[in-house]
Amino acid sequence: MSATIIDGKAFAAKVRGQVAEHVARLKGDHGITPGLAVVLVGEDPASQVYVRSKGKMTVEVGMNSYEHKLSADTSEDDLLSLINQLNNDPGVHGILVQLPLPKHLNEDLVINSIDPAKDVDGFHISNVGLLGTGQKAMVPCTPLGCLMMLRDHHGSLSGMNAVVIGRSNIVGKPMAQLLLGDSCTVTIAHSRTKDLPAVVRGADIVVAAVGRPQMVPGDWIKPGATVIDVGINRIDAPEKGEGKTRLVGDVDFDSAVQVAGAITPVPGGVGPMTIACLLANTVTACCRANGLAEPEGLTA
């Protein structure tokens, strides 16, 4: 048996298409163009690629993109002052500070200085609290993308056993809250979980978000389960030639695909949904700021 491959790249393109339609309506009916400001501090090569991609896709769906690239030695005061300026700019509906930040900057302080209504990453403590209490929040992009793919594949998730491997604030914890919101029975597993293979074997849905290459083998997966692989890890690939590398997830795809009912690949699974959901969140933030109906199907 071989699992259905959940094509995140195609799904993300569909979501971006829906965002573009909504943006066109906001412009045509209300004369409003949503604006997204992305702040990058330093020269981390992967972050530079993600920020470039965010800017390009923002423009492609018809929104305004504002990129702020700051040097790696930017002071906390200067960064906070930029965020304050963006908080007060009526043309900016979404603000995102690309992570990770250089070590001398306090990530929590910086994130919590963003206006929660413009926090399109959903990382502000107010949004974390709103999500945790089942209230209307800005929802972190990667877990939102996973939820969209799961809903699309299953319809209702009600009553399913879900295991989230990883307890990060960015993915694991919000993912668990979203699954709980859709009436799953949720377990959050982590490095201290006893008998992790047995815990995973009980799951109808497995979300792997630990950051350890190919940690979850196929024989941990319950036959027919849906596997969402959030990991993006670069490993050596000598089979491709000397010094070559390739991307793998937290799941051992080759063995898991034989057992699972459905699985996301890496690359081309969860990753592309992260940026699509960022654009969706920006439209949502813009609609909320203007007291307009939110885009259907693009929120949790």
Ligand SMILES: Nc1nc2c(c(=O)[nH]1)N[C@@H](CN(C=O)c1ccc(C(=O)N[C@@H](CCC(=O)O)C(=O)O)cc1)CN2
């Ligand atoms: N402020 C934030 N910082 C970071 C976030 C975030 O959501 N908000 N997430 C990650 C990086 N990220 C977006 O910022 C991101 C990561 C991966 C992808 C993606 O499409 N990956 C591709 C593979 C890309 C490659 O070839 O290297 C895939 O999985 O197919 C998009 C966005 C950390 N920082």
